Amino acid sequence: MKTAPIVPARVDFSGAVPHAPDFGDGYHAPFGAFEQARLVFLGGNGLPGRWAGRTRFVVLETGFGLGNNFLATWAAWRDDPARCERLVFLSVEKHPLTREDLTRAHAASPELALARQLIDAWPPLTPNLHTLDFEDGRVRLMLALGDARDWMPELVASVDAFFLDGFAPAKNPELWDASVLRQTGRLAAPGATAATWSVARSVRDALTSAGFQVEKRPGTGGKWQTTVATFAPRHRAPVPAGRMAPPTLPRDVLVIGAGLAGAACARALSREGLRVTVLEAGATPASQASGNPGGLFHGTLHADDGVHARFNRAAALATERELRRLAGALPWLQWGLLRVEREAQVLDAMRQLQARCGLPADYVQALAADAASALAGATLGRPAWHFPGGGAVSPPALVAAWLAEAGRHPDFSLRLNAPVAALQRDERDELGGRWIARDAAGVELASADAVVLCGGTANAALTAGWTADVEWPWISQRGQLSTLSATLAPGRLSTPVAGLGYALSLPDGSMCFGASADAGDLDPELRAADQAQNLARLAELLPDGPADLIAPPLAGRVGWRSLVPDRLPLVGALPAQAPAQRAEQVRFWPRHPGLMVLGALGSRGITSATLCAELITAQLTGAPWPVESSLADAIDPARFGAKQRRSQG
Known part of the structure; x- marks a missing residue:
């Protein structure tokens, strides 16, 4: 659109x-x-x-x-x-x-x-x-x-x-x-x-x-x-197969994964009165990429307002509304985010871009370097985009708040140390079949009318065999976040700052910053080389920081992001076999009934989780969708198959 x-x-x-x-x-x-x-x-x-x-x-x-x-x-x-x-x-x-x-x-x-x-x-x-x-x-x-x-x-x-x-x-x-x-x-x-x-x-x-x-x-x-x-x-x-609500609305749903995506889904589905069971492979929720001590959320803007800009804006606005609703249940929440430009002489171009996009000041503002520095509480040296509705929050605390809210419903359960190795469709159920989650030994963990795959990097294995012979280009990206104690941190930021990297001050005065991005890297250990890269990016963001941070103690966290090459999430029902006609349009692909995925959130998990969970919930329950049809097409799991068919002429 x-x-x-x-x-x-x-x-x-x-x-x-x-x-x-x-x-x-x-x-x-x-x-x-x-x-x-x-x-x-x-x-x-x-x-x-x-x-x-x-x-x-x-x-x-x-x-x-x-x-x-x-x-x-x-x-x-x-x-x-x-x-x-x-x-x-x-x-x-x-x-x-x-x-x-x-x-x-x-x-x-x-x-x-x-x-x-x-x-x-x-x-x-x-x-x-x-x-x-x-x-x-x-x-x-x-x-x-x-x-x-x-x-x-x-x-x-x-x-x-x-x-x-x-x-x-x-x-x-x-x-x-x-x-x-x-x-x-x-x-x-x-x-x-x-x-x-x-x-x-x-x-x-x-x-x-x-x-x-x-x-x-x-x-x-x-x-x-x-x-x-x-x-x-x-x-x-007839309604295209990809746009239909399930013939029989689900009574219960399995959510696989208790990170940001899974917790957001659990909250949204429970609110609709569905019985929800969350299966988490780890010993605690938010044990993977969602476990960082702090994370950012914010929108974007672009001159042509294409699908990336539209999705990120819609997601950021949904997240802002959700976090304002949850503010009292979170231990800390910072409002306002600055995205610093890499060149010092671009303020006029920034203001022209904002005028051309017509986006209001309560969504985004182009700030001169001195105004941005005053807002950050640190010298930035370059102009920046200010997103008043953006900011930073603790991902584990947000996950805990969502799960606690879902837990107020009597039919909700959270099961930890429950890794799912395979999914099976049981067609014997009189209402059209149930999905069974099994562990590595083949033992049934749970079953439900529908399942939502929110396992991050684990989604790749669970979707194998269910994706209509279309190869999904999953990427597992290692990220190393660095931290500095309050005594070593270069001051205390009043608002999070992002650019090539990012930095934010935690409530105890420590600073987390980074983060590296290495696809296909499985090393779980903190690496000095990655910390040096993060420190270099921090110095670029905060040029007046102290110069004696060449080799502070190695501290931080390693996690893995799940993403796909087009940098948009995967949200919706998994496609079955390709349709005989109109296979180049995602909405005409038949789907596996009740088999949903919410994944590939990359580094924007906080920003994307709320809107994606609302879309999954609407698709399962027949409620009005929270995004326009063309935007849903852009994040639909069938888009890779449709693209393949288009390339074949």
């Missing part, structure tokens, strides 16, 4: 109804935004009655505007004793309000308490699908910022009710474009409904073409009529 900078809405608050001068229209009917939401959108979709007794109910809105429809729906959910267990509200908005204008819009809101929660959670205005959780995750707002014509084909969801809102079709035709409304048929769940205040013939015809039965209903508050519709298609195109 091609992205574009987000241009915030201009709102005129001088009249009785907030007005959009760029569209020449008001944000809601004169008789009140909440009354309009209840009568037109909730009432037109049979809510709250239709969500009664449901595990999940999904609403999709075109045009978030001031957020009144979301707040009214949330309020109705709270007030309904028969409410669904989880409410998901998807909304697309090309011109979102700034936080300041959103605050002003809801200064006298009838749902002020809810509005304040929305304002506090309001994301940086980047072209992403932002997932905001409320009510301990039982209410989820998914905000797709950008053009609806780009976003609607990219959403993966099964939608129960459509709120077709936005400015009048004559004033905002792109939001009512036939291509946008056609997507409602693709996204509609069986029995889905739609409602809108517009009775324009073009709107009704587009809904009819999408498979809806459309009717007009009497309006209210000066609106003579409204439109309601029910999804009743004569025919429906």
Whole structure:
């Protein structure tokens, strides 16, 4: 998906109804935004009655505007004793309000308490699908910022009710474009409904073409009529195999590995009510690459905003939200990260790049050397990118917090010293087969409807034989992290600093820095040569550090990262045999039911784990996906097979 900078809405608050001068229209009917939401959108979709007794109910809105429809729906959910267990509200908005204008819009809101929660959670205005959780995750707002014509084909969801809102079709035709409304048929769940205040013939015809039965209903508050519709298609195109939820939703899941990936999955899956068993080969969680004393998380930016920049930004924003939620459960957490440029005279180019990307200051800032140095508490000598939502955290503490949260669910178990050597599919189960994890002696360790491989470098052996004769280019990369005690450290950094290497100060005043990267190296011992390399990179990051650190005592940690050559993670269901047609597109590859992988996180495990775990969970449970379809394709395990087929012509 091609992205574009987000241009915030201009709102005129001088009249009785907030007005959009760029569209020449008001944000809601004169008789009140909440009354309009209840009568037109909730009432037109049979809510709250239709969500009664449901595990999940999904609403999709075109045009978030001031957020009144979301707040009214949330309020109705709270007030309904028969409410669904989880409410998901998807909304697309090309011109979102700034936080300041959103605050002003809801200064006298009838749902002020809810509005304040929305304002506090309001994301940086980047072209992403932002997932905001409320009510301990039982209410989820998914905000797709950008053009609806780009976003609607990219959403993966099964939608129960459509709120077709936005400015009048004559004033905002792109939001009512036939291509946008056609997507409602693709996204509609069986029995889905739609409602809108517009009775324009073009709107009704587009809904009819999408498979809806459309009717007009009497309006209210000066609106003579409204439109309601029910999804009743004569025919429906088959969904590509790679985009289907399991035919039978899993009751229980095995997670293999208790590092960052496994712990994030355990937390996300347990929250959805699944029985989760984590099998960890080591004696403790986070015993491999996730065991470093400190690690970084942050986003990136690039002029063309390709898949790497988009994924890393989406992952960083998800991680920031998750760590702010968990902050009280973590022993230490540093906010803000500086990524230092290698040249001193690039500040103008940095600012031009940020302007071209259109990324807001609450996501990234281009800082001059003196400003960056002041923020770091150390002389850097070069300009730097500041990521306010980035920072550093203890990976073992984060893993422990996620596992503790999963452990509050009665059906969760963590088994240590349980190395998995092989997986077997037992087709005798009456519900379609279970996955059995066995140790090296062939003894069954556990079984479940689904399994998620989160074993880092161990994933390569466990996926062998299940990957449709496609060779996955797994890389095991040795990394040596160095540490300096508080007495030897060159000062104390106020914020983590990264560049060719990285450095961060731990709470006790010691400093960890590095790290080396050697593919295929199995040496578990600390090496003086690697420490010398790390010290050289530290001297480049902190040029005013002391000069007597030529050979400090050898101290640090060795671990192995798992990655693949394109430096993107592997997230999704493992592909089975290649399809007879369209094998060059990952979404058409059939999958082994319930066999998932979350791996190849490389050096960005903290940044990537949250978003990847949310995607795995959505794929297993049928929930709306937290990333756009094209981005999911870019990290899909079938991409290597698809690439191979493309190269064969």
